[in-house]
Amino acid sequence: MSELSNRRILLIDDMPSIHEDFRKILMPATPQSVELDEMEAALFGAQARPERPLFELDSAYGGEEGLGKLIQALQEQRPYALAFVDMRMPDGWDGAKTIEHLWQHDPQLQVVVCTAYSDYSWDELLDRLQAHDRLLILKKPFDNIEVQQMANTLLTKWQMTERASLQMHHLEHLVDQRTAQFKQASEDLQREIDERKQLEGQLVQSEKLASLGQLAAGVAHEINNPIGFISSNLGTLDGYFNQLRPLFDAYHSIGQSLGGESAVRLQQQREAAELDFLLEDIPLLIRESKEGIGRVGQIVKDLKDFSRVDTQQQWQWANLQQGIESTLNIVASELKYKADLVKDYQPLPDIECLPSQINQVIMNLVVNAAQAMGPERGTITLRTGVEGDNVWIEVVDTGSGIPADTLQKIFDPFFTTKPVGQGTGLGLSLSYGIVKKHGGDIQVRSELGVGTTFRVELPIRQNRLAV
Ligand SMILES: Nc1ncnc2c1ncn2[C@@H]1O[C@H](COP(=O)(O)OP(=O)(O)O)[C@@H](O)[C@H]1O
Ligand SMILES: [Mg+2]
Structure with a gap:
């Protein structure tokens, strides 16, 4: 029997005799039927034996008890497919209230209301329960075949609804999966395009x-x-x-x-x-x-x-912080009247580098920052930090900023916007060359009228094969 084949029925009625009746109707375990089964097995073979509609019937004698059984069944993942609920039960909840509670916990449950007379008009009841498609009405006294057929049909309906909802879930899951795959693919593509552009x-x-x-x-x-x-x-x-x-x-x-x-x-x-x-x-x-x-x-x-013709310099482990300080001393006079210096340092490990060249990079960035100041005094912030296998230095200024169309040219040799005698346009291209030689990276972010940030990342240890 597949998981979807649910034959479980709950009967909620205060009259024990009704339970007897239902048991007889829905679970007729007569010797006759055993004999019939045997005959059928002999005729058609065990496999070909047609399946007899079997029901599993549980009894509750009041609304509250019924709800308790339903909750327990849900917890055990053996939900009921169908409940027969008596309309008039003098002690405790009446039928309508019981059904409301049942549906609060299990909206899938198919329900048959059994009644001889009603305290509600049918319209009133249907209106109150708001679930016309899960509710049938069975008027007492009822026919056996009527009850059997109702049970059979409603169990099948429960199964079909369940199957449809599972398939829906499955489909939704597939759609989600596909959407995620598409999104991933499109992100990968975008990343590849970006990488290519950068390369x-x-x-x-x-x-x-x-x-x-x-x-x-x-x-x-x-x-x-x-x-x-x-x-x-x-x-x-x-x-x-x-x-x-x-x-x-x-x-x-x-x-x-x-x-x-x-x-x-x-x-x-x-x-x-x-x-x-x-x-x-x-x-x-x-x-x-x-x-x-x-x-x-x-x-x-x-x-x-x-052009790096000067190859006399030695790779060595050096303290970047010292380099920064001595460089700042050299350019102090350049900065003095232009900007305040803010230092925001983290402790840095020694790095393997060509120290004088790195100093030159820092000098170029700091001098550029000072030269980017207008008539008003600005701020130059120096930040350092460690990230993974790299150290980084940022030179942040509150200067003129760089227009977007200029930004892509600033690393070009001889590109300068400064008057003759002040700028050679070699500072940044030199710095770029030096940073690349160290296997590092130099990036710039700038906003016109707000300022510019140059960020240099350098590996702590050199992979000499790549140098
Ligand atoms: N911090 C900065 N703020 C604004 N513009 C900058 C900054 N740094 C560099 N630039 C721009 O990049 C150009 C190239 O810089 P660089 O290569 O150092 O040459 P130079 O300083 O001799 O002009 C500068 O002329 C300037 O236009
Ligand atoms: Mg310069």
Whole structure:
């Protein structure tokens, strides 16, 4: 018998004789029927024996007792399919009240109201119970066959309802499962698209860096030589000029002491050549040229760092916190008039890195943050922390923010929005290269007019194969 085949019936009636009657009608265990069974078995074989409608009948003699049996049956997961309920029971609940209680606990239960006369009109009863499709009325005195047929039909109805609800559940479950699968698939797809976009971006960035790196290395190498001799020559020239100066002074005073026409001619020539101006201007020109070539030298050095031609540095375990502090000291004058510094540090473990390069990254970020401030004094917040196998540093400023269309260019070499002389546009591309070399990541979030956050993540331990 399948689980759905429920033959359990509950009879609730205060009259014991009614229970007797129902038992006879619904459970006629007569020898006759046993004989009949045997004959059928002989004729059709045990398997082909048609199933006789068997009922399991429980008795309760009042509404409360009936409810108790129903609750117990539910707890044992052997629910009743059908209840016959007498309408008029003088002690305790009447039929209508009993049915209300039964349905509160088991809305599936099919119910037959048995009555000879009613305290309610039928309309009133149906209205009160609000469940016309689960309720039949059986008027006393009743026919045996009527009761049997009701029981049979209502048990089948219970089973069909149960099966339909199980199938509904199953379908709902399937739909939920499918929906979840679709959702998962779509999330996976989105993630893949995002990853791809990010990878593409990184690829473009690292290709740009690689080709620019080679170019920069070549240019730096080529320029380094002339810079060397130009600045050395300027130094020498400065020296030579300083040697010549007393000579000019000597010529001048001797010329004046000569007197006469030669003194006048000497003076005229001196004026025509603007000797006084030249003597004043030449050292100035030399100084400016020295400064200029010094700047070129700095840019070439940045270029060299950027292209990583300088490989002398050593990987070592270093304390990032110390690096941050010393870097802040170096740039203190840059920050002093622009922003207040807020430090929000967590203790950091030593990390395996190229310390001077990491310092350079921090310096670039902090200087950029200071330069992003408007006329009003702002705040720069430095945060650090550990997450899994990484440490992170955040530089948060309350500066100008970066427009969305600029955001994708800021890591490009030579991209700058600053006036000539203030920005080279190398800071961030350099930093990007350094962080990538460490197997880390650098991210930026920015809101125009509100500020910018740069976040650098660095692995604590280097996986050298990847470097
Ligand atoms: N904290 C920041 N706030 C606003 N803009 C920034 C910030 N950091 C970088 N930028 C933008 O990114 C550009 C590139 O920065 P960077 O590579 O350091 O070069 P530079 O500072 O020499 O211009 C800057 O010119 C600026 O437009
Ligand atoms: Mg910069």
